[in-house]
Amino acid sequence: MLDKTTKQRLIVIGNGMAGIRTVETLLERAPDLYQITVFGSEPYGNYNRILLSPVLAGEKSVDDIILNTQQWYDDNNITLRKGETVAMIDRRTCEVVTDKGERYPYDRLLIATGSNPIVLPIPGADLPGVVGFRDIHDVERMVEASTRFRRAVVIGGGLLGLEAANGLAKRGMQVTVVHLLDSLMERQLDPVAGGMLRKSLEERGMMFKMPAQTQTILGDTHVTGVRFGDGTEVDADLVVMAVGIRPNIELAKKAGLYCERGIVVSDTMQTYDGRIYAVGECVQHRRQTYGLVAPLFDQAKVCANHLAMKGFATYDGSVVSTKLKVTGIDLFSAGDFAPGPDREEVVLQDAHRGVYKRIILSDKKIVGAVLYGDTVDGPWYFQHMRDGTDVSHMRERLVFGAANLGDGGHSGQNSVAAMSDETEICGCNGVCKGQIVEAITAKKLFTIDDVRAHTKASSSCGSCTGLVEQVLAFTLGGDYSAAPNVKPVCSCTDHSHDDVRRVIVEQKLKTIPDVMRFMDWKTPNGCHSCRPAMNYYLLATWPGEYQDDQQSRFINERVHANIQKDGTYSVVPRMWGGVTTPDELRAIADVADKFKIPTVKVTGGQRIDLLGVKKEDLPAVWADLNDAGLVSGHAYAKGLRTVKTCVGSEWCRFGTQDSTGLGIKIEKFMWGSWTPAKVKLGVSGCPRNCAEATCKDVGVICVDSGYEIHFAGAAGLHIKGTEFLTKVATDDEALEVIVALTQLYREQGRYLERMYKWCDRVGLEQIRKQVVDDLANRKALFERFSYSQQFSQHDPWAARARRGVDRNEFVPMAELELA
Amino acid sequence: MTSWIQIGPLNDIPRLGSRVVRTPQGNIALFRTEDDAVFALDDRCPHRNGPLSQGIVHNGRVTCPLHNFVIDLASGRAIAPDEGCTRSYPTKVEGDLVWFAIDHAAVAAE
Numbered sequence: 001m002l003d004k005t006t007k008q009r010l011i012v013i014g015n016g017m018a019g020i021r022t023v024e025t026l027l028e029r030a031p032d033l034y035q036i037t038v039f040g041s042e043p044y045g046n047y048n049r050i051l052l053s054p055v056l057a058g059e060k061s062v063d064d065i066i067l068n069t070q071q072w073y074d075d076n077n078i079t080l081r082k083g084e085t086v087a088m089i090d091r092r093t094c095e096v097v098t099d100k101g102e103r104y105p106y107d108r109l110l111i112a113t114g115s116n117p118i119v120l121p122i123p124g125a126d127l128p129g130v131v132g133f134r135d136i137h138d139v140e141r142m143v144e145a146s147t148r149f150r151r152a153v154v155i156g157g158g159l160l161g162l163e164a165a166n167g168l169a170k171r172g173m174q175v176t177v178v179h180l181l182d183s184l185m186e187r188q189l190d191p192v193a194g195g196m197l198r199k200s201l202e203e204r205g206m207m208f209k210m211p212a213q214t215q216t217i218l219g220d221t222h223v224t225g226v227r228f229g230d231g232t233e234v235d236a237d238l239v240v241m242a243v244g245i246r247p248n249i250e251l252a253k254k255a256g257l258y259c260e261r262g263i264v265v266s267d268t269m270q271t272y273d274g275r276i277y278a279v280g281e282c283v284q285h286r287r288q289t290y291g292l293v294a295p296l297f298d299q300a301k302v303c304a305n306h307l308a309m310k311g312f313a314t315y316d317g318s319v320v321s322t323k324l325k326v327t328g329i330d331l332f333s334a335g336d337f338a339p340g341p342d343r344e345e346v347v348l349q350d351a352h353r354g355v356y357k358r359i360i361l362s363d364k365k366i367v368g369a370v371l372y373g374d375t376v377d378g379p380w381y382f383q384h385m386r387d388g389t390d391v392s393h394m395r396e397r398l399v400f401g402a403a404n405l406g407d408g409g410h411s412g413q414n415s416v417a418a419m420s421d422e423t424e425i426c427g428c429n430g431v432c433k434g435q436i437v438e439a440i441t442a443k444k445l446f447t448i449d450d451v452r453a454h455t456k457a458s459s460s461c462g463s464c465t466g467l468v469e470q471v472l473a474f475t476l477g478g479d480y481s482a483a484p485n486v487k488p489v490c491s492c493t494d495h496s497h498d499d500v501r502r503v504i505v506e507q508k509l510k511t512i513p514d515v516m517r518f519m520d521w522k523t524p525n526g527c528h529s530c531r532p533a534m535n536y537y538l539l540a541t542w543p544g545e546y547q548d549d550q551q552s553r554f555i556n557e558r559v560h561a562n563i564q565k566d567g568t569y570s571v572v573p574r575m576w577g578g579v580t581t582p583d584e585l586r587a588i589a590d591v592a593d594k595f596k597i598p599t600v601k602v603t604g605g606q607r608i609d610l611l612g613v614k615k616e617d618l619p620a621v622w623a624d625l626n627d628a629g630l631v632s633g634h635a636y637a638k639g640l641r642t643v644k645t646c647v648g649s650e651w652c653r654f655g656t657q658d659s660t661g662l663g664i665k666i667e668k669f670m671w672g673s674w675t676p677a678k679v680k681l682g683v684s685g686c687p688r689n690c691a692e693a694t695c696k697d698v699g700v701i702c703v704d705s706g707y708e709i710h711f712a713g714a715a716g717l718h719i720k721g722t723e724f725l726t727k728v729a730t731d732d733e734a735l736e737v738i739v740a741l742t743q744l745y746r747e748q749g750r751y752l753e754r755m756y757k758w759c760d761r762v763g764l765e766q767i768r769k770q771v772v773d774d775l776a777n778r779k780a781l782f783e784r785f786s787y788s789q790q791f792s793q794h795d796p797w798a799a800r801a802r803r804g805v806d807r808n809e810f811v812p813m814a815e816l817e818l819a
Numbered sequence: 820m821t822s823w824i825q826i827g828p829l830n831d832i833p834r835l836g837s838r839v840v841r842t843p844q845g846n847i848a849l850f851r852t853e854d855d856a857v858f859a860l861d862d863r864c865p866h867r868n869g870p871l872s873q874g875i876v877h878n879g880r881v882t883c884p885l886h887n888f889v890i891d892l893a894s895g896r897a898i899a900p901d902e903g904c905t906r907s908y909p910t911k912v913e914g915d916l917v918w919f920a921i922d923h924a925a926v927a928a929e
Contacts, residue, residue, distance in 0.1 A: 525853055526877055551876065554875070563870075812841040812846070817842075
């Protein structure tokens with residue numbers, strides 16, 4: 001460890017969420033690099049400013065919202081100078097000077113001074129009884145006023161103003177909200193949603209005066225009322241100014257740092273003086289300033305990386321979404337919803353149910369969304385917005401949300417605000433709303449990943465992620481930290497799946513350690529999430545060259561069987577196109593008898609599953625099955641699983657083509673291939689579709705004149721019919737298209753991303769262009785798939801049963817008689 | 820009473836992998852890290868008894884194959900926020916050979 005005297009000195013001005021988040025991340029990355037001093041002008045540790053509204057509403061106490069206590073600063077050897085104000089930065093000598101004239105030298109400086117509430121320059125603004133809404137002190141003054149007075153006026157009908165008004169109303173005050181414009185929260189809501197919000201707040205007893213310009217605050221020794229531009233007056237004992245915030249840049253400006261509306265910073269969060277960084281609300285980045293938490297956290301991460309001298313991350317700006325935290329009101333807004341010539345809108349309005357949804361599209365992509373009353377799909381729209389997904393193929397159903405695009409399992413539950421604490425949110429792990437809320441508040445969680453780790457909610461199948469995000473947003477209030485714009489592979493790295501894949505190709509990286517070294521992995525060995533992903537990318541990129549890393553395979557793919565809850569395995573032999581023979585069935589029956597296999601079950605993919613096989617019996621079971629000509633069915637693989645078929649023209653009186661034959665042909669060609677996630681196919685001999693081909697990853701519907709090829713269906717967590725890709729005349733063409741499509745998916749799909757999600761992300765048209773329209777490209781894709789097949793079409797069971805591959809895997813290292 | 824038992828050559832355990840030792844009281848999993856340290860744990864995840872020996876080994880930890888609990892190899896403890904602990908045994912590598920120690924009294928007491 002570096003000695004204290006040789007450590008660099010980092011001074012942080014501002015003890016708020018952005019500054020401290022940066023310090024926390026820095027400590028994770030480089031715990032011993034800096035000797036850290038934090039100046040905070042408030043007499044508290046770091047607290048969660050976005051929870052001030054619940055404190056005001058009496059739902060939480062100040063202690064509840066403290067994030068870092070004095071103990072934390074002590075434990076991490078951070079000097080906290082509470083209640084001390086930095087008056088000046090001396091850039092020449094690299095020192096900060098406090099208001100008491102004390103000087104502290106720095107090697108690096110971080111400015112996180114946040115913002116100040118805007119005070120309207122009107123007569124009476126300085127009267128006792130006029131407060132802002134920014135810090136604990138303001139909240140204390142409001143709470144105190146609510147015990148003595150009855151009438152309050154809140155100036156400002158934005159997010160902050162409405163939350164203040166709600167809090168005061170909950171404390172029994174009669175509240176009038178004054179707003180300059182004729183629509184509430186005009187930066188987040190359109191006039192329709194603003195009107196609905198106003199109506200429901202009025203039903204709760206809130207009063208509105210809008211549009212109205214506040215001219216004078218009345219009173220001699222204390223506030224008595226407010227007078228407006230039109231000459232009318234409202235009586236008041238308390239006036240809250242919540243008209244907005246302004247970046248606090250005084251200190252930076254005085255130090256000669258370049259400022260516009262905020263302190264101007266680069267993509268690495270540095271000011272024009274390279275030793276001085278700035279994060280948070282005081283910052284202006286690419287012409288934007290931010291007042292929500294999610295962007296601050298993104299900035300903090302980049303800044304910490306740079307301070308830790310791991311300078312690969314850059315901040316590219318944030319797309320933000322907003323939730324209003326007023327109990328019982330569900331409201332979501334994200335992006336840009338101003339009308340424009342290139343803008344199109346999809347609107348759903350149901351006044352009786354109190355539901356309003358408006359999705360704004362531009363160039364086939366979602367650019368904004370306003371939801372009122374039913375916000376369960378907010379995070380879903382937001383995700384598509386940030387990903388820039390081409391949504392044209394789901395446009396007609398878009399406004400009904402993910403559920404109507406086939407999200408199973410949670411229909412009917414779409415309003416978190418109205419749910420009781422006992423409502424089960426996560427069906428897989430049995431987690432109720434109340435438990436999630438409790439964990440968020442008690443353990444101070446900010447992100448969906450935090451909530452997953454602590455409660456397990458949405459950590460299994462993930463179909464309730466939207467609901468959990470809603471609970472999170474609702475509990476945290478005005479805003480929360482949504483998943484970052486570009487999702488990293490896992491916590492071992494900041495790089496995304498696409499980055500990893502690109503770098504593997506560009507840099508010709510051929511082993512997992514090479515990838516981790518080149519991309520500056522944060523952990524020495526990666527983890528159970530990133531190693532299988534890298535293994536897949538390397539395998540798909542360098543067929544025949546890359547040596548498959550067994551220790552980076554999930555157990556099922558390592559031992560070529562499916563692990564069960566009791567540690568035994570299940571064995572599924574391949575049945576080509578779902579066709580079997582009496583000899584095969586006899587062999588399966590004999591194996592089941594010989595090895596006392598407890599359960600024999602028919603699967604949904606037209607095969608037979610032998611369940612409860614002991615691991616050490618696997619090679620012998622496989623040997624017997626091999627003798628009857630049965631090979632691995634890869635029922636465990638992120639790869640080709642089954643091709644389900646109907647009997648087709650060979651037997652069926654309606655069959656138009658030999659669907660069984662085509663299914664077998666496809667399966668014989670494609671078996672053994674590894675893909676980002678599992679791939680299931682179906683071939684139906686006529687549009688009656690007995691093989692259920694239209695909910696498979698790839699499905700073929702035979703018709704009299706040829707073969708319709710469909711893809712991107714799903715029938716698990718999500719139910720989704722396939723998309724029509726193209727129609728071809730011959731079975732050879734059908735095979736070529738399907739193989740080319742699968743190869744494109746192999747090259748573009750992110751690890752564990754099913755084909756329908758890949759299609760959602762890159763867009764149906766893009767895919768059609770590459771595998772249908774561009775014939776040369778189709779051939780090239782087909783060739784690449786065929787090339788890689790020569791290395792993967794070896795029965796893994798035979799290798800283990802006959803040739804002793806991985807022998808150690810299946811036998812104990814030793815047997816001990818412990819006396 | 821604690822006694823050291825010789826198990827076998829280090830190279831019989833793959834790097835970042837695991838092997839089991841079968842005992843009448845159940846399997847014990849031996850893990851080998853990237854830098855050739857060896858750890859021994861009961862082959863039972865504290866969560867739902869998943870066989871830890873079948874998990875992916877990384878950074879001195881193993882991820883249970885059933886529900887992704889992550890267990891610290893040295894202590895047998897689940898990584899926070901998960902909770903629980905599985906029994907660990909002392910190990911040593913001498914030359915090329917792996918040994919582990921078992922406390923007979925503690926095992927018999929169960």
